[in-house]
Amino acid sequence: MANELNLEIELAAALRTTAAPPQAWIDAAVAIPATLADLESVDRLVASGEFRAAFARDPQQALQDAGLEPSVPLVAAVRERLAA
Amino acid sequence: MTAVAADLADHDLVARCRAGDQAAWQELVRRHATMVHAILRGGFRLDQHAAEDVFQEVFTRVYLRLDSVRDDAAVRAWIAQITRNAALDWLRRASNETATDAVDDGAYDEPLAAVDQALIVREALARLPEHQQQILDRFFARDESYKTIAETLGLPPGTIASRISRALAALRKELESDGRSSAPDAS
Numbered sequence: 001m002a003n004e005l006n007l008e009i010e011l012a013a014a015l016r017t018t019a020a021p022p023q024a025w026i027d028a029a030v031a032i033p034a035t036l037a038d039l040e041s042v043d044r045l046v047a048s049g050e051f052r053a054a055f056a057r058d059p060q061q062a063l064q065d066a067g068l069e070p071s072v073p074l075v076a077a078v079r080e081r082l083a084a
Numbered sequence: 085m086t087a088v089a090a091d092l093a094d095h096d097l098v099a100r101c102r103a104g105d106q107a108a109w110q111e112l113v114r115r116h117a118t119m120v121h122a123i124l125r126g127g128f129r130l131d132q133h134a135a136e137d138v139f140q141e142v143f144t145r146v147y148l149r150l151d152s153v154r155d156d157a158a159v160r161a162w163i164a165q166i167t168r169n170a171a172l173d174w175l176r177r178a179s180n181e182t183a184t185d186a187v188d189d190g191a192y193d194e195p196l197a198a199v200d201q202a203l204i205v206r207e208a209l210a211r212l213p214e215h216q217q218q219i220l221d222r223f224f225a226r227d228e229s230y231k232t233i234a235e236t237l238g239l240p241p242g243t244i245a246s247r248i249s250r251a252l253a254a255l256r257k258e259l260e261s262d263g264r265s266s267a268p269d270a271s
Contacts, residue, residue, distance in 0.1 A: 014205035015225035021121035025136055029113045029143040072137050076144035
């Protein structure tokens with residue numbers, strides 16, 4: 001009986017903790033390859049010392065000044081390249 | 085193609101993702117999204133907005149690092165580690181911006197362990213027949229009454245309690261087959 005109650009409590013907690021993320025998040029993640037289709041542009045930017053300094057100050061602004069949409073995947077991609 | 089991708093093991097999915105197969109990438113994201121979300125929200129207690137950003141950052145890292153997966157068979161653990169690192173990086177950046185105390189990595193051990201347990205239960209649940217998953221989800225996650233469950237699923241109201249009990253017994257059996265003798269609180 002106690003075991004049954006424990007499992008019920010654990011199941012309720014597990015279902016709360018592991019709820020699916022919003023579908024929009026999944027759709028955006030699925031689109032990452034398309035968002036990052038032009039990685040060569042990222043590599044060119046990262047090669048520039050001026051851009052690297054600007055990115056360290058303000059990532060979003062640096063990308064905007066470079067004429068790019070500062071999306072989360074793009075900011076993350078630049079960080080990846082800088083850390084490599 | 086998506087139906088085919090859904091049947092692939094993680095290591096095959098990763099191989100296809102490396103080859104630029106969009107359906108495989110979609111399946112990889114779909115398959116691990118709940119785990120990533122649970123670690124960010126349940127393990128690191130990120131609010132919805134922060135969790136959304138880090139969620140995208142995690143899958144960006146996964147995408148860019150596909151060539152560096154050392155063990156294709158351990159993709160799930162690899163993504164979980166990327167998620168933990170991305171969350172800690174986000175917390176450190178937020179801490180720097182607000183000049184608050186440094187992030188204590190160890191502070192998240194306990195909630196992360198709880199998330200691991202929850203994911204084990206969720207995975208065991210996913211191996212049950214669909215009708216048992218449905219009834220447990222409706223009763224324990226959505227807090228639906230016996231009456232509502234009976235009406236929605238077209239079942240006799242007097243059978244709901246026993247169906248829940250049988251589904252719980254099946255879930256316990258699945259957990260035991262994972263090497264767990266009982267729910268953790270009972271051990």
